[in-house]
Amino acid sequence: MAELSATEKIALIKQGLQEVLQEDIIVDVIEKQQRPLKIYWGTAPTGRPHCGYFVPMVKIAHFLQAGCEVKVLLADIHAFLDNMKAPLELVAHRAKYYELVIKSVLRAIGVSIEKLTFVKGSDYQLKQEYTMDLFRLSSIVTEHDAKKAGAEVVKQVASPLLSGLIYPLMQALDEEHLGVDAQFGGVDQRKIFTLAAENLTKIGFKERAHLMNPMVPGLAGGKMSASDPNSKIDLLDKPEVVKSKLRKAVCAPQDTEDNGVLSFVEYVLFPIAQLSGEPIFHVPRPDKYGGPVDYSSFEKLKEAYADGSLQPGDLKAGVEQALNALLAPIQAEYTADEEWQNIAELAYPPPVAEKKKKKEKKIGTGYHANKGAVVADGKAKPKEAVKEAVGTGAEEALEKLKVDN
Numbered sequence: 001m002a003e004l005s006a007t008e009k010i011a012l013i014k015q016g017l018q019e020v021l022q023e024d025i026i027v028d029v030i031e032k033q034q035r036p037l038k039i040y041w042g043t044a045p046t047g048r049p050h051c052g053y054f055v056p057m058v059k060i061a062h063f064l065q066a067g068c069e070v071k072v073l074l075a076d077i078h079a080f081l082d083n084m085k086a087p088l089e090l091v092a093h094r095a096k097y098y099e100l101v102i103k104s105v106l107r108a109i110g111v112s113i114e115k116l117t118f119v120k121g122s123d124y125q126l127k128q129e130y131t132m133d134l135f136r137l138s139s140i141v142t143e144h145d146a147k148k149a150g151a152e153v154v155k156q157v158a159s160p161l162l163s164g165l166i167y168p169l170m171q172a173l174d175e176e177h178l179g180v181d182a183q184f185g186g187v188d189q190r191k192i193f194t195l196a197a198e199n200l201t202k203i204g205f206k207e208r209a210h211l212m213n214p215m216v217p218g219l220a221g222g223k224m225s226a227s228d229p230n231s232k233i234d235l236l237d238k239p240e241v242v243k244s245k246l247r248k249a250v251c252a253p254q255d256t257e258d259n260g261v262l263s264f265v266e267y268v269l270f271p272i273a274q275l276s277g278e279p280i281f282h283v284p285r286p287d288k289y290g291g292p293v294d295y296s297s298f299e300k301l302k303e304a305y306a307d308g309s310l311q312p313g314d315l316k317a318g319v320e321q322a323l324n325a326l327l328a329p330i331q332a333e334y335t336a337d338e339e340w341q342n343i344a345e346l347a348y349p350p351p352v353a354e355k356k357k358k359k360e361k362k363i364g365t366g367y368h369a370n371k372g373a374v375v376a377d378g379k380a381k382p383k384e385a386v387k388e389a390v391g392t393g394a395e396e397a398l399e400k401l402k403v404d405n
């Protein structure tokens with residue numbers, strides 16, 4: 001492919017975004033300085049990544065195509081700071097899990113990942129200079145502003161923790177310490193982005209550009225919700241699960257406004273098809289309902305849905321086919337990779353009740369785990385002894401997080 005012009009690069013960088021702040025920074029780097037734009041996207045390794053992750057991945061593909069130097073920040077400390085969404089003893093495993101998933105997704109959508117760098121937050125956020133910068137920032141940002149900045153990102157709870165105020169400050173500082181020109185994220189990050197834009201210069205650092213993706217609604221419409229598993233499809237969900245979640249998804253005939261299935265086609269399936277140079281959405285429809293049909297743009301699909309010539313069931317069948325085709329290589333890699341499976345077990349251990357059941361099965365019947373003892377190595381031990389032996393896991397986890405300062 002011929003080298004893109006500066007104008008083409010900028011257009012590709014901005015394609016599909018909802019908002020760009022300080023675009024002049026991007027123009028300056030690409031047109032005047034004629035060097036690759038350095039940009040990062042951060043993700044906090046909390047719950048299992050779902051299909052919404054395709055959306056930033058498409059943008060990462062665009063950035064790479066536009067010659068950008070792209071970093072993915074695995075924001076492990078942030079995952080912990082956000083109301084302990086990742087407990088310290090799990091956070092390292094989750095960061096690894098996210099890295100494996102992200103790489104696999106990028107391969108699945110045909111992105112070459114050589115020019116992509118992965119950085120773990122704890123690799124530099126525990127260094128002396130970073131800590132001092134955090135203290136400096138904390139001395140000029142008010143509690144009120146830090147709280148406001150995190151309102152759409154940090155989980156809101158009845159007794160807000162101090163960690164939720166540190167979170168946005170660190171995200172702002174990451175721009176400086178990762179040495180980038182721009183930060184990319186969903187439009188939900190907007191308030192943190194403006195906090196960074198307003199305050200980095202006050203402690204002697206450059207202001208960065210900010211690029212924002214629109215938010216993609218979940219399958220049930222509204223926000224993808226961690227507590228409603230049917231609102232989102234896990235990247236490792238099996239074809240039957242994908243089918244059943246799609247079947248349950250709200251998708252009223254002719255309704256193009258509040259339709260999570262249609263949005264999924266708009267924000268995920270079409271942009272991915274576009275990456276491959278073949279922007280086609282195929283609907284495998286039985287002959288008695290008009291036969292199979294291909295749409296060459298989202299607008300055409302939307303029109304057909306609005307006038308009723310495309311019915312919900314047929315739309316869902318098209319989504320099911322396209323999505324399962326996307327997920328298949330990811331699943332194949334997972335199934336072939338024992339290390340990845342082990343990390344999944346460590347990162348997302350099954351709930352205690354399930355574990356207990358499994359163990360009881362293994363050691364036979366007649367044992368009651370709730371009589372002041374727990375089972376380890378198949379032998380009953382007093383609870384206290386086991387607690388002492390394994391600690392809380394926190395010290396060990398912290399030790400793992402530490403780097404040479």
Ligand SMILES: N[C@@H](Cc1ccc(O)cc1)C(=O)O
Pocket residue numbers: 041042043044073075078153170171172174175185189
């Ligand atoms: N706030 C981002 C994660 C993140 C953390 C640190 C950063 O520097 C950037 C991004 C999220 O909601 O997922």
